Amino acid sequence: MSSLDEFFDNQQQHIDRFGWAVTAVLPFTGETDTHIAYTVGLTEHDVPELVIAGLEPHIAHALLNDLARRVHDHAHRLTHGQQIDDLLLGYPAVIVEGPATEALHPGAAHARYGADRVRLQQIVWPDRQGRFPWDDGYEYPGYVQPLLGRP
Template sequence: MPGLEDFVRRQTEIIQRVGWAVMHILPTEDDADTVAPYSYTVGLTARIAPEFVITGLHPDTAQHLLNEIAGRVHHGAGTIAHNTRVADLIAGFDAVIIDGTPTDQIIPSAAIARYGADQVRLQQVVWPDPNGRLPWEPGYSLGLDSQPLIGTC
């Protein structure tokens, strides 16, 4: 069975080849009703950029969105300002990028282990409900537990 050293080595290879890796944190069967899944990047800190996190989505969807936004930053778009609307990330809807810090529910452990807590900055890709509303907007239909936030708009 591969150990931690193998995991770190493979992650390092991905970061060197792509510029970042994506980690998925999934709830166990015991806490699936109370904990939302989340995914985050590891590697952007080395480029003096925030790591991105997204919560409440299936890992495949989260990976696609994180790879898209991380690719933009990695390939020269620069950092993204807090509260920036991104119109072309999710078909038909705007996503919003917010700044924040780790919470009890959302901890980018692999990034912190690699770079240190004092070096890792976080930005969250916040996605809308089916009506295009964001968690802080009136009428958001999914409930805040479906998409925990690391900060506020």
């Protein structure tokens, strides 16, 4: 069995057990790309996969699992522009929808379900002053948290 087959088998075990799996994509050393992580499996329940960018994998994984649990286990539906006040300690997050981009590409979800079937919602986080990437003065460069869209 190839390592790719093992990856998809392991992912399927997570989907079977929890309803989704989380996949992290790490940039190559020295690149200006960012860490991204996304869910795979929510498409099977006719809801968008979730994606987050710019956070360390263990933090992104925890946030995605928290929100995916709400969506999968409690039928909580997220909408474009929705503010979520209880995901990040002391800060709101905002949900934006949009098509996959080169920077925010859920390759494993596309491989499993087809790009035409996968819908995406991004969890967007603010800087330490509470500003979002679309706000003036956002403290991080654009490549840290690329966006699917704006609210």
